[in-house]
Amino acid sequence: MARSGTRSVVGQTSVAGSAETRARLVNGAIEALREEGFAGASAREIARRSGCNQGLVFYHFGSVANLLLAALDEVSAMRLAHYQAAVDKSGGLSDLVEVAEMIFEEDLDAGHIAVLAEMISGAKSTPGLGPEVVARIAPWREFTSSALRSALMNTPLSALLPPEEIAHGVVALYLGLEMLAHLDGDRSKVLALFDKVRQMTALLGAFGGAPAQKDRR
Amino acid sequence: MARSGTRSVVGQTSVAGSAETRARLVNGAIEALREEGFAGASAREIARRSGCNQGLVFYHFGSVANLLLAALDEVSAMRLAHYQAAVDKSGGLSDLVEVAEMIFEEDLDAGHIAVLAEMISGAKSTPGLGPEVVARIAPWREFTSSALRSALMNTPLSALLPPEEIAHGVVALYLGLEMLAHLDGDRSKVLALFDKVRQMTALLGAFGGAPAQKDRR
DNA sequence: GTCTATACTTGGATAGAC
DNA sequence: GTCTATCCAAGTATAGAC
Numbered sequence: 001m002a003r004s005g006t007r008s009v010v011g012q013t014s015v016a017g018s019a020e021t022r023a024r025l026v027n028g029a030i031e032a033l034r035e036e037g038f039a040g041a042s043a044r045e046i047a048r049r050s051g052c053n054q055g056l057v058f059y060h061f062g063s064v065a066n067l068l069l070a071a072l073d074e075v076s077a078m079r080l081a082h083y084q085a086a087v088d089k090s091g092g093l094s095d096l097v098e099v100a101e102m103i104f105e106e107d108l109d110a111g112h113i114a115v116l117a118e119m120i121s122g123a124k125s126t127p128g129l130g131p132e133v134v135a136r137i138a139p140w141r142e143f144t145s146s147a148l149r150s151a152l153m154n155t156p157l158s159a160l161l162p163p164e165e166i167a168h169g170v171v172a173l174y175l176g177l178e179m180l181a182h183l184d185g186d187r188s189k190v191l192a193l194f195d196k197v198r199q200m201t202a203l204l205g206a207f208g209g210a211p212a213q214k215d216r217r
Numbered sequence: 218m219a220r221s222g223t224r225s226v227v228g229q230t231s232v233a234g235s236a237e238t239r240a241r242l243v244n245g246a247i248e249a250l251r252e253e254g255f256a257g258a259s260a261r262e263i264a265r266r267s268g269c270n271q272g273l274v275f276y277h278f279g280s281v282a283n284l285l286l287a288a289l290d291e292v293s294a295m296r297l298a299h300y301q302a303a304v305d306k307s308g309g310l311s312d313l314v315e316v317a318e319m320i321f322e323e324d325l326d327a328g329h330i331a332v333l334a335e336m337i338s339g340a341k342s343t344p345g346l347g348p349e350v351v352a353r354i355a356p357w358r359e360f361t362s363s364a365l366r367s368a369l370m371n372t373p374l375s376a377l378l379p380p381e382e383i384a385h386g387v388v389a390l391y392l393g394l395e396m397l398a399h400l401d402g403d404r405s406k407v408l409a410l411f412d413k414v415r416q417m418t419a420l421l422g423a424f425g426g427a428p429a430q431k432d433r434r
Numbered sequence: 435g436t437c438t439a440t441a442c443t444t445g446g447a448t449a450g451a452c
Numbered sequence: 453g454t455c456t457a458t459c460c461a462a463g464t465a466t467a468g469a470c
Contacts, residue, residue: 017453017454018453021453021454035341036341036342037255037338037339037340037341037342038254038255038256038338038342039255039256039339039341039342039343040341040342042444042445042446043445043446043447044444044445044446045445052454052455053454053455053456054445054446054447054455055447055448055454055455055456056453056454056455057446057447058446058447058448059453059454060453063446063447064445064446064447114341117338117396118338118341120338120396120397120400121254121255121334121335121337121338121339121396122254122256122338123254123400124252124253124254124256124257124331124335125253125254125255125256125257126256130400130401133400134400134401137397137400137401160413160416160417160420161413162413165406165409165410165412165413166410166413168394168397168406168407168409168410169390169394169410171393171397172390172392172393172394172396172397172407173386173389173390173393174393175389175392175393175396175397176388176389176390176391176392176393176394176396177385177386177389177393179334179337179338179389179392179393180337180354180385180388180389180392183337183340183347183350183351183354184347184351184354189382189385190385190389192382192385193382193383193385193386195382196377196378196379196382196383199377200377203377234435234436235435238435238436259462259463259464260463260464260465261462261463261464269436269437270436270437270438271463271464271465272436272437272438272465272466273435273436273437274464274465275464275465275466276435276436277435280464280465281463281464
C-alpha cells in the first residue's frame with residue numbers, strides 16, 4: 001500500500017485534477033474488469049480506457065491490485081446504496097422478489113456483478129487479495145440478510161428461514177446466475193427461474209396467511 | 218487448434234509416453250487452475266507442476282487455452298460420472314439433497330468446481346474461449362435436470378418445479394457457493410444452508426404426501 | 435517425443451523531465 | 453500531477469538438438 005491517496009487537508013490546491021484522475025482510473029478499472037476479466041485488467045489496459053497514462057496507476061494506487069480493489073469498492077458502494085433505496089420501498093416477500101429481479105436485470109445489463117466475480121476468481125492468483133475481497137463481500141450478505149429479515153417479519157416463515165443462512169445462499173445464487181448469464185449471453189434461463197420463484201413466493205404467502213404484498217396506494 | 222492429439226490408429230508404437238505426458242499436463246493444468254486461478258495458470262506454471270518441459274504444452278495442445286479446456290473436460294467427465302453413480306443409488310428428493318451435500322463437500326475439498334469457475338471468469342480475457350466453456354457447462358445442467366426429474370417423478374411438486382428451470386438455478390447456486398466457500402475458506406455457512414434445505418425438503422415431502430426417502434434395506 | 439535455447443510480446447514498476 | 457522513457461520479469465510460441 002505504497003500510497004493510499006492525497007489525504008492532505010489541503011486548502012484548495014489542484015486536488016481536483018488528482019481526484020478526477022483517480023475517478024477516471026477507477027472507472028477504467030471497472031470497465032476493464034467487466035469486459036476483459038481479471039486476467040485482462042492490466043495497468044496498460046486500464047490506463048487506455050481511462051484515457052491517461054499507465055504510470056498514474058502506480059502513482060495513485062501503488063499497484064494494479066489496489067486499483068482493482070478500489071474499483072470493487074466503488075461498484076459495491078454504488079450498488080448497495082441503490083439496492084437499499086429499492087428495498088426501502090418494498091414490503092413483504094413478494095415485493096422483495098420483484099425488487100430482486102429488477103435489480104438483477106440492471107446488474108446484468110451493466111455488468112456490475114461481473115466485477116465482483118472477476119475479483120473473486122482473480123484473488124487466487126494475487127497473494128493477499130483474498131482477504132480483501134472477502135471483507136468487501138460481507139456487506140452484500142449483511143444487506144441481503146437484513147432485507148430478508150424485514151420481509152419475513154411477523155410471518156410464520158421466519159422460523160423456517162433464518163435470514164442469515166438464506167442470505168448466504170441468495171448471494172451465491174446471484175453470483176452464479178450472473179456468471180452463467182454473462183458467459184452465454186442468454187438471460188431467458190434466469191428469467192424463467194425468476195418466474196418460478198415468484199410463483200412459489202405467492203404460494204407461500206397465501207399458505208402462510210401473511211401479507212405477501214405490501215398494501216400501498 | 219493446431220494439434221488435437223495423436224489420434225493415429227497406431228500399432229503399438231511409443232504412444233504410451235505421449236499419452237502419459239498429456240495426462241500429466243492435464244493434471245498439472247487442473248492443479249494450476251485450482252490453486253493459482255486462470256490468471257496464474259501459465260504454460261510455465263503448468264509444466265512445473267507436471268514435472269515436464271514448458272514447450273510440451275504447445276507441442277501437445279497447441280496453446281495454453283486448449284490445454285485448459287482439456288483440463289475442464291477431464292474434470293467434467295470425472296465428476297459427472299461420479300455424480301451419476303451417486304444419484305443412481307438415490308430415490309426421492311430427500312435422498313437427492315443428501316447426495317448433493319455429500320458431493321458438494323467432495324468438490325469443495327478437491328477444488329473441482331474451482332476449475333469450472335476459473336474457466337468461466339477467464340473466458341472473458343481469451344478470445345474464443347467463451348463458447349467452448351458454454352458447451353462444457355451444458356452437460357452439468359442436463360445432468361442436474363434429469364436427476365431432478367427422476368426425483369420429482371410421481372410427486373405433486375413436479376408441476377410446480379419444472380426440472381429444466383430449477384436445474385439452471387441449482388448449477389448457479391452450486392457454482393456460487395463453491396466460489397464463496399473457497400474464497401474465505403469457511404464452509405460453515407454453506408453447511409448451515411444445506412441443513413435448512415434438508416429441513417424444507419422433509420417438510421415438502423411430508424406435505425405433498427410423496428415418498429421423500431426411498432425405501433432401501 | 436522431449437529437451438534446451440531463444441525470439442518476441444506484454445505487463446509491473448520506477449526514474450526523471452516537464 | 454502527469455507524461456516519456458526505460459528496466460526487468462514473466463509469458464507465449466517456435467526452432468533445432470537429441
